[in-house]
Amino acid sequence: MRTLLLKSLFAAPATIGAPDADDAALMELGRALAVRGRRLFGRSLTIREIDAGSCNGCELEIHALNNSVYDIERFGLKFAASPRHADVLLVTGPVTHNMKIALERTYAATPDPKWVVAVGDCGCGCGVFEGSYAVIGAVDKVLPVDLHIRGCPPRPIDLLRGLIALVDQATAKA
């Protein structure tokens, strides 16, 4: 273990450079903010992830945000275990009928002010599960959504760009 740690001291960082905020996300958030007014967060947002029916592909890529390559915490974003600690709900879908109540309760347990980000083609639309008796559909059919990050699944870099746009906008001074 000592050799490993020593090597890590001298190795180049595995982390990639910071991507720019996603333009489309900035525009979408700009509209949402104009309606709600800006709030002061102090450059840090805590995220609670909720799988409301996904195939777990989105979860794999959201997980990747925590690895050393993407290292989401350097942008002031971190994942929390409880919705009561969260500013942002990151929701993957499609929202199933069996998850609707749990999703609504998690939203209710999150203190205001809060943001909802719909992730993936299923969370943003309904994806291939359109028309099923078991599925309600996109996240915005159940909760008000502030930002959509599409992709099947979205790449970690796309998730990062969307979330950086969110932290930039949500924490900007009024």
Added chain:
Amino acid sequence: MTAVDAGGITTILAAFASVGFHAPWQRFDVDAEAWTAIAKSLGNGAADLLGLWGDVGTVHMALRAPPADPCVVSVAVTPTLPSPAGPLPFPPPLAGEGGVGASGGGTGRGSFPSVGRFHPPAIRLERTICDLYGHVPADAPDDRAWLDHGQWGLHAPLGAGTLAPRRDPTDYEFLAVHGHGLHQIPVGPVHAGIIEPGHFRFTANGETVARLEERLGYVHKGVDALMTDAGLAKAARIVARISGDSTVALSFAFSRAVEAALGIEAPRRAVVLRGVMAELERIANHLGDIGAVCNDAAFALIHAHCGIFRERVLAASDAAFGHRLMMDRIVPGGVAQDITADGGAAILAALDDIAPRFEEIAALYDDTPSLQDRTCATGYVAGDLVQRWAAGGHVGRASGRNFDARRDLAYPPYQGLSFAVPLYATGDVDARVRVRIDEVRASMRMIRDWLAHLPGGPVLTPLPQASGPREGIAITEAFRGDVLVWLRLGAGGQVVRCHVRDASWFQWPLLEAAIENNIVADFPLCNKSFNCSYSGHDL
């Protein structure tokens, strides 16, 4: 003993003719008596249950009794109580129900002899058939709903499909636990981490778990219904999204089932590329799991390194096949697109980079007693349980079940390939980690061999027009175990009915056994060492 009992099932089936076109293995329509006899044989350990699923007016069961090939047996559902006047056996009639559905009369409630009565691994599958089709398993030991939480507004959506009022989803009777000083800990469906939803009901005595009961079905998306009378392309895209972490293995099995039904073979180059993708998926998932198990034992260093390795593999997969998880790349007839010109080099560069570093991490796992203190003897699953449940993947192989679909069913490109299948007898978290470590090494070797001798030629064969109803079945080895796809194609080439059985079906119940008598705090460790799919199970 096995051979004699296998002969028993063969003898039972000899009285029945195999059905129409079903490839590559046979399907038999049997009567209720033979069905029950086969269920008893399963209970005696004469064969492995590979799947049990509903169809219109029928229930199918896939089983394997080596040395015989796997086969499918089907039993017709017997209509029960055509008049709604009498008391219905199960489930109780719902208020407001009563012929509202368009086809309420023709596909009414029926029953079939329970398999779970003799062979417990069938119980949850039977509950699912009852939820989706309304076919009641007669004399079943457990008549609670499983995937149906009373939220669909429909009763038996693939059967009668009658309207049903929504029920309170918490109205579910968990199994009783009696004893002094017991308390319950309900967990989920929304969990603390970035994971899928499901409910765990722990009954603990102090810190020690006396019983865990799972309640799943939260991410049920109606996959079986979506794939009924669906176009081939649509069905392929749905199958690829049944469990995102096994997308390659599921598309692989689906494509092989379609090809079996149509009587064609994918071109040699496509077959090898499928193997490369399947092994890349296995490596990526195993790396993630090895890291996550160590992380749950508070050893973050291995997690950090494995995270970087996994990222390297996904980036190479993206460079070679244009998608990090290689979703929709395997299609009926071959692969959707050829490997990119520098894709092979990108994969080899990634393997060269991580192989020596992976060995350092594996050695670190071996040399850290504080880590093994958490993993060794934790989450023990007995060998006879994995045999009875025919649990695949690391869950089976860590408890001595010597089965790997790649070797034992030898589908291309694995036929004729010699590779070691890791086998451990300790059945604990440690053994499940070690199976994964060994498999990462083996998969790296396979990929190197294939890329060194990649055959030329086309990567896609055009699909012939189906001349009539044709059925196909295929099993592939996903990273967590064998997955089964069964389908029936119509004359127009559309999917009339398709069923996918993920490895998780036969692993989730064993997690309940694994956690028994462990402390609550070790549950994340046990759960991660299984890493069952919720979406793959809930469908």
